[in-house]
Amino acid sequence: MHTQEHTARRTVARVHNKLHLGPDAQVDDKSMWFTPQVPALTDPFLALADDLFSMPGFEWHPHRGLETVTLVLDGVLEHGDSIGNAGTLATGDIQWMTAGRGIIHRELAFRNERAHVLQLWVNLPAEKKMVDTRYQDLLAANRPVVDRDGARIDIVSGTAGGLTGPALTHWPISGSVITLEPGRSLDHVLPGRDRAFFTVLSGAVTIAGRSVAAGQTAWSDPVPDTDLSVIGLRTADGDAPSVIMTFSGPPIRQPVALGGPMVMNSQAEIHQAFLDFQTGKFGAIPRQARLQYR
Secondary structure (H helix, E strand, O other): OOOEOOOEEOOOOEEEEOEEOOOOOOOOEEEEEEOOOOHHHHOOEEEEEEEEEOOOOEEEEEEEOEEEEEEEEEEEEEEEEOOOOEEEEEOOOEEEEEOOOOEEEEEEEHHHOOEEEEEEEEEOOHHHOOOOOEEEEEOHHHOOEEEEOOEEEEEEEOEEOOEEOOOOOOOOOEEEEEEEOOOOEEEEEEEOOOEEEEEEEEOEEEEOOEEEEOOEEEEEOOOOOEOEEEEEEEOOOOOOOEEEEEEEEOOOOOOOEEEOOEEEOOHHHHHHHHHHHHOOOOOOOOOOOOOOOO
């Protein structure tokens, strides 16, 4: 099959509403923008959680076989992990954690005050599930931004507008936070092979002709046989800008086995992951003190 020379126009395949779950033992409020109920429809992404917490937050827990991308929407997130990372992330900052073969970490509200975060689970292919663990701070102040004609693209990973985001990735994931002023439009370019989602955090936007409001996520499936594709975003007249978080990546197309914080290809591998955690192969649960503050 020959690659088409032209840039293909993308469509929106489906639009999902955010599912509000409310408070639980860890958080003051929780919603799921999307879940891994039908992994083939969201591949290579698994879930996008929206958590608001003061205390207790998420104490020490393990992960294997995936990457987590956490964006701080508001407040300050305190984090620590079993490979020695510890610190805080403020509004707009992102952490990109590769769980790989196994990591133990925690996510808490600094001073037990307030943290509001979005956490995206990114799957890894079988050959990368047991890679070394890795942690990246992608601070808001250090990320490249394309700013033109009422459109602001804050680039997390991949390339947009000739600039490349700072995240190192094990699977070719592109991600940005787009802010569109009222009455503006943007042709967002992404690889044709990618599946993309557009989560509207605030405002409302027309995506490839479909109206998508705050609290909704639009999905665009891969466009076969084309290198580059574009999808049109447009905002109506109004008083406030619209903010859209978008990530894309080629589907992995492998079986997905889920076991709480572990994501592997089979239930046998999930069982082994928990066995490895329980027998100390993820390392000891850290005895790390809470971060001090003046």
